[in-house]
Amino acid sequence: MPTAETTGRYTFDNDIPAAAEQLDHLAELLDPHSQRVLANTGVGPGWRCFDIGSGAGTIATWLAGRVGADGYVVAGDLKPHHVPAHHGIEVRRFDVRTDEVPAHAFDVIHARLVLMHLPERERVLHRLAQALAPGGYLVISDFHWSTASDLVLHAPNSGDEALFDLFNRTLADIAVRNGADLTWARRIHATMRAAGLAEVYTEIDVQSWAGGQSGCLLDRANSFQLEGQLRRAGMSHGQLEQVRALLLHPDFVRLSPLLLTSVGRK
Numbered sequence: 001m002p003t004a005e006t007t008g009r010y011t012f013d014n015d016i017p018a019a020a021e022q023l024d025h026l027a028e029l030l031d032p033h034s035q036r037v038l039a040n041t042g043v044g045p046g047w048r049c050f051d052i053g054s055g056a057g058t059i060a061t062w063l064a065g066r067v068g069a070d071g072y073v074v075a076g077d078l079k080p081h082h083v084p085a086h087h088g089i090e091v092r093r094f095d096v097r098t099d100e101v102p103a104h105a106f107d108v109i110h111a112r113l114v115l116m117h118l119p120e121r122e123r124v125l126h127r128l129a130q131a132l133a134p135g136g137y138l139v140i141s142d143f144h145w146s147t148a149s150d151l152v153l154h155a156p157n158s159g160d161e162a163l164f165d166l167f168n169r170t171l172a173d174i175a176v177r178n179g180a181d182l183t184w185a186r187r188i189h190a191t192m193r194a195a196g197l198a199e200v201y202t203e204i205d206v207q208s209w210a211g212g213q214s215g216c217l218l219d220r221a222n223s224f225q226l227e228g229q230l231r232r233a234g235m236s237h238g239q240l241e242q243v244r245a246l247l248l249h250p251d252f253v254r255l256s257p258l259l260l261t262s263v264g265r266k
């Protein structure tokens with residue numbers, strides 16, 4: 001449950017204009033990793049899948065292609081309107097904290113960058129584990145989001161690194177105030193074991209993100225999505241404009257957050 005210090009409100013919002021851009025960048029950056037891990041489960045014709053917090057719907061669409069006409073994919077999201085219509089996908093407005101998990105037995109349940117935002121994450125993971133068919137796979141990915149001052153690999157000007165660190169820390173503080181846990185990703189593995197899942201393993205994806213390319217454009221889209229909260233947290237209009245320019249500069253390069261994906265089997 002949200003504590004007195006957190007709002008318990010999901011930090012981003014799929015209704016805000018910059019959301020489509022944010023979700024597209026996430027898909028471009030992270031789908032190759034997620035698809036590789038999901039493919040390793042053997043997901044294929046006839047499998048029943050549930051993608052939670054589907055965002056742009058690219059993983060649900062990919063799963064629908066794998067499972068074919070004999071399988072099905074449910075795409076559930078608080079605000080699912082970015083999921084494209086597809087004959088193999090049932091799109092649902094769905095709150096994983098409170099709504100009943102659809103009464104199918106799922107062969108794969110996948111959630112990327114969802115549980116880290118939810119104070120109820122451990123209880124949610126236990127419920128999802130229960131919703132698996134025998135032998136089914138739970139695949140959970142979240143960012144281990146560092147606020148250390150050693151993320152910048154190269155910056156065009158002195159002062160850029162401090163500016164980026166301020167932006168990253170302020171963004172992270174906002175997410176934490178809204179209930180996110182920046183280090184939860186490291187506990188997914190143990191939580192899967194505690195939920196009784198077997199064959200648990202964890203894969204890690206890390207990238208370098210250069211100005212003007214998807215990773216930095218994701219940071220930039222976040223700066224627009226959360227402009228009000230960033231300003232209220234003390235960042236000036238000028239600082240935000242400077243950081244946005246930096247995120248377009250090809251000589252700026254940062255280390256991405258670590259994406260930890262844990263896989264467990266019922």
Ligand SMILES: C[S@@+](CC[C@H](N)C(=O)[O-])C[C@H]1O[C@@H](n2cnc3c(N)ncnc32)[C@H](O)[C@@H]1O
Pocket residue numbers: 010012014023026027030052053054055056076077078079094095096097111112113114117118
């Ligand atoms: C950061 S986005 C990640 C989208 C996508 N999974 C990806 O990795 O590209 C988080 C998504 O989870 C959804 N979400 C947030 N809270 C949720 C909840 N309680 N139940 C279901 N979906 C939720 C958001 O609407 C958003 O689409």
